[in-house]
Amino acid sequence: xxxxxxxxxxxxNLLAVNNISFTIELGTVVGFLGPNGAxxxxxxxxxxxxxxxxxxxxxxCGYDVFKNRFDAQxxxxxxxxxxxxxxxxxxxxxxxxxxxxRGVWGHQLEVAINRVTELIDLGLALxxxxxxxxxxxxxxxxxxxxxxxxxxxxxxxEPTDGLDPNQKEHIRTLIRSICPKKAIILSTHxxxxxxxxxxxxxxxxxxxxVADDTPRNLGDANGRIAQSFRSLTNEEADRD
Numbered sequence: 001x002x003x004x005x006x007x008x009x010x011x012x013n014l015l016a017v018n019n020i021s022f023t024i025e026l027g028t029v030v031g032f033l034g035p036n037g038a039x040x041x042x043x044x045x046x047x048x049x050x051x052x053x054x055x056x057x058x059x060x061c062g063y064d065v066f067k068n069r070f071d072a073q074x075x076x077x078x079x080x081x082x083x084x085x086x087x088x089x090x091x092x093x094x095x096x097x098x099x100x101x102r103g104v105w106g107h108q109l110e111v112a113i114n115r116v117t118e119l120i121d122l123g124l125a126l127x128x129x130x131x132x133x134x135x136x137x138x139x140x141x142x143x144x145x146x147x148x149x150x151x152x153x154x155x156x157x158e159p160t161d162g163l164d165p166n167q168k169e170h171i172r173t174l175i176r177s178i179c180p181k182k183a184i185i186l187s188t189h190x191x192x193x194x195x196x197x198x199x200x201x202x203x204x205x206x207x208x209x210v211a212d213d214t215p216r217n218l219g220d221a222n223g224r225i226a227q228s229f230r231s232l233t234n235e236e237a238d239r240d
Contacts, residue, residue, distance in 0.1 A: 031194035077146035
């Protein structure tokens, strides 16, 4: 379970997160939608334990993110926005590092790496340095580290960013396939993605939740949520 209660976060004069509350149960994929600068990534960083909220509470599988951060993170897989770093490592070395830092060792780690390599179709890049990879391959490597330890909660900040159409569809199918045993929140600028794979859509604008409903209820007669998105945010969203 992923839970946020009355989260607030301010950067100088900017109120980036304004009274955000929601709960995501196991077996649910929630799309976190909003224009650039709406507060999506900040909220996700708070939930993942990388930002301290000014007020409010957050928990992962019952563990308080602020008081018991490492316990909470043990049950969490996190894909940050525009991930970087670890350029001198191969993808395999990167996954070994991530696994060992989470207490996965030896044969168990080897099995886990083989599992995510197959799930994400990462084999061609496994022994290449991250610095040499295209944006799409880097994104897949970082997604692999998020699910490496098979956590029950996933926070995915634009998981299909940089992927080609076939890769996007592969990752969307993967997310749906692992959903029954996980609580998942993902941000995306692609409304079709939310329509296709999400059970719920939370729309955020200027740091506040302006809608929290199923894509069907937010959609028009054709099941498209673009009109609701525009009316709630006064923004255009990408379609892909």
